[in-house]
Amino acid sequence: MKWAPHKEHENLGRWYDAMKARGFAG
Secondary structure, three states: OOOOHHHHHHHHHHHHHHHHHHOOOO
16 A cells, blocks of 8 residues: 555545544554
């Protein structure tokens, strides 16, 4: 997976929420 903050930022909110729901975001 390539990390592109300038691109992923718009999906970061959804990503973080998904990770948090799975317990991967701490």
